[in-house]
Amino acid sequence: MVVALVGNPNTGKTALFNALTGFHRHVANYPGVTVELARGPIRDANAPIELLDLPGTYSLAAQSPDEAIVCHTLCGHAADTAPAAIIATIDASNPARNLYLVSQLLELGLPVVIALNMIDIARRRGLEVDAARLSARLGVPVVPVVAVEPATVTPLVRALEQTLAAPTPPTVRVPLPPPLAEATRALTAAVPDLRPGEAVRLLVDRAGWLRRAFGPRDTLDAALAAARQRLDRDGIDAATAEVRARYAWVDGVLDGVVRRTPPVGDTWTARIDRVVTHPVGGGVTLLCVLYAVFYAIYQGAAPLMAGLEQLFGWAGAGVAAVVPPGPLQSLLVDGVIAGVGAVVGFLPQILILFLALALLEDCGYMARAAFMVDRLMRPLGLSGRAFIPLLSSFACAVPAILGTRAIADRRERFITILIAPFMSCSARLPVYVLLIGAFVPPTAYLGGWLRLDALVMIAMYLVGVIVAIPVAFLLRHSAFRGPPAGFLLEMPTYKRPRARAVAQRVLHAGRSFLVRAGTIILLVNVVVWALGYFPRSAATQAAVDAQRLAQGWDDATYEAELAGAYLRDSYLGRLGRGLEPVLAPLHWDWRIGIGVLASFPAREVIVATLSTICNLGPEDDAQSASLRARLAELKWDGTDRPLFTLPVALSLMVFFALCAQCVSTLVVIGRETGSWAWPVVSFVGMTTIAYAGAWATGAAARAAGG
Amino acid sequence: MSLARVPSATRCRIVAVRGGHRIPYRLMEMGLVEGAEVEVVRRAPLGDPLQVRLGDYELALRESDAELIDVTEI
């Protein structure tokens, strides 16, 4: 039996879901965070009850895909999840707007149980909702809970069980204006299989979100058109008439149910807002927050990273001691351990970034950031709403693109989706960290407050932003011309971030990164290793043997030359050398080329590939030298000229900042835009921009004498 | 008087919501309907959007939307 959890955004549905199921989910204090349906069984129920966590919505009149999901599911159009009952969460500190949605839910013919949530917050703000009275007026159970304290939800489970044992749909109805009521009756009579309450939803559904669920149906279309025509003739705008009728009803229901004792002085939220949205203080706060996040990522993670690197070094040495030299040893040490180790080493940074984002979202600051930057986003045809997906895109573009479902305006949503991958996601971070660590000196300025490596890191994050601006502008004036998108955003009260919810989210992010590192990246890495190890022909060895005789090399030189020759003649080497004409303007050699090729599935693979390439290539004491040191020692083939100079490192970083080397992102773009043309456009466009950017960066750095 | 012209920290009541399509509808669903109490809390650092207290909660909306809402002081 499925029970749906429905409510306004940010009313604690996910927190309640976690409390009821003991199954933790992403919980965040920003309207519209749940974008995919999560399910789980209720923990202490006597009968098996499956709970469905729906995205937050202010109304069943869908205006975005997110809201369409809710209406579809509740009307039973999503076949396997047709719910048997609804738990409506309402925020006790804001009863009126929450009851607006409830008034729509009560008409769907499904039993409803109301979870009156956040009574702790309401009480602190001097609001007391009389649950018993509200329950009597609505004719459904109303159970006060504090979703973040799981002990408080037991009465809700009992109430739900009672309701499910004797399911009775609520009978209260909002009195609609007579012409509207008449139109819904006529529609219901003409299309008998409409669910209760669905007629009015269809009538006001101008964009056709709900209509789509019925497939082609001539009787339905005819009845709808007739009903709308009648309303037009009576001069009734169905949508606004419905809203007015419902809010009038809500006023009546709440009369005598809510007791307000206005708190003395300002609330904490008002005090904090005065600082963080202040004309000067607000901008300063925003910049400080952003700098602090990136500083923490870069500084805080260093010791952990060094530890992990060492751990994998030992593992490699341990395996090398046990497994005899040959293809198997090389596969394990150079392919598997070195590759995964190189990627896992960046876990600390990713965890810190997700920790920061989770804290900012959960406490409520993100909505303030959106409020402040809305004006800035407007010339791009975007709104402050796009800021949150774009900001989370700094962690990962995939959840960010999913998060754009909360953007109602289609054009704004598509532009946001297409520029989100320009934001420097956590997968680029390993590339930056590796190359900055190896080639940018940690020169300190202003007594250690500013450091060159940190500044270059910030510059890398800015590159994507700076390029995204003209791209968004271009899209706005070509494929997505049209009226500007609006901006309407609830400003939630500040809440203390919940340690468990935040920890859960960070761990989830870490785990999914590791799973990626463990599967797709490992796979690619082994393939790259194989391409770089084979064919290992006798001809190559014979040629090097002949040179050895001619030049009188000692053993060490011979070994190094042989390894280099094997790599050059490998399949991967051939592929990379085939690319050299394209790479020459960038001053990249074939080894960088194969790194770029091999990182198509995911950007962070470049690090693993570079480490494989270094291990395969000539080694001097390579076991102990770190990847950074070994990179710095790479030379152009047959010369003493170092391959990686500062300009090359910078251009490679810029390339990775702008390219679309991430299969998951491309797949999600395809899914969310409903067309495979957009991922192709995105890949081709971004790769071209990345190439141009890399070339320009390298050229500029060389001109500056770097 | 339109909500966009009201100085901050003035308590007002909505008397009319003007305009035809979509956007005012969404504004109304958020609770900006005739009879509701509103108060402009502040403007964003760049002058727009507005932060508005509406009944028991706060909401950010653009000046162009606030133009559509007529209020009287209370």
Ligand SMILES: Nc1nc2c(ncn2[C@@H]2O[C@H](COP(=O)(O)OP(=O)(O)OP(=O)(O)O)[C@@H](O)[C@H]2O)c(=O)[nH]1
């Ligand atoms: N103090 C307090 N905080 C709560 C309560 N319920 C939820 N919260 C907090 O409110 C915020 C929002 O909770 P979520 O569970 O993410 O809300 P949601 O309804 O799932 O939000 P969307 O999925 O974005 O629609 C989180 O910071 C929670 O920790 C409560 O009863 N009391």
Ligand SMILES: [Mg+2]
């Ligand atoms: Mg949620």
